[in-house]
Amino acid sequence: MIGSKPKGDKMRKLLCALVLVLFLVGVGITEAAIDWGRIEDTLGRWEMNIISNVAKENGLNEEQTILLFAIRRVENGETPIEFGVGQDIKRHPAKRYPDDPEKSLRTQARWAAGTIKKRYVSGYISRFARLYCPKNWQAWRRMVQTWRVEYTL
Secondary structure, eight states, rough: OOOOOOOOHHHHHHHHHHHHHHHHHHHHHHOOOOOHHHHHHHHHHHHHHHHHHHHTTTTTOOHHHHHEEEEEEEHHTTTTTTOOTTHHHTTTTOOOTTTTTTHHHHHHHHHHHHHHHHHHTTOOOHHHHHHHHHGGGGHHHHHHHHHHHHHHH
């Protein structure tokens, strides 16, 4: 056809547009904003404050902080295993405050935050799930992903 561009140019523009969209979506995922209202609704202000302070103490970024809150929601353990840390180990040091809910939550949160800080690589939740919950990592990963989305604006 006279005056029409070759098909290669149209394909190149389409691919460029697709790459741009994928880039923008990727930026949105890695620059997560925390939905504090939703966290407070599901965990309560008391837990939210303790966990967010632990996240700050450990230098967690927003993505890591959201992961910490998601782990708390998924594990949903009672004192002294709020984050599931050491639940299969009889005398694990993260379970040393069974009679003090505040110390217990803070201790469990610190262990979980330390694990996130040392072991979590952005975008590799499956690898982290295998480490954090090796017995049932696939279901754990799905649940954590669900809560990460819930806690992100």
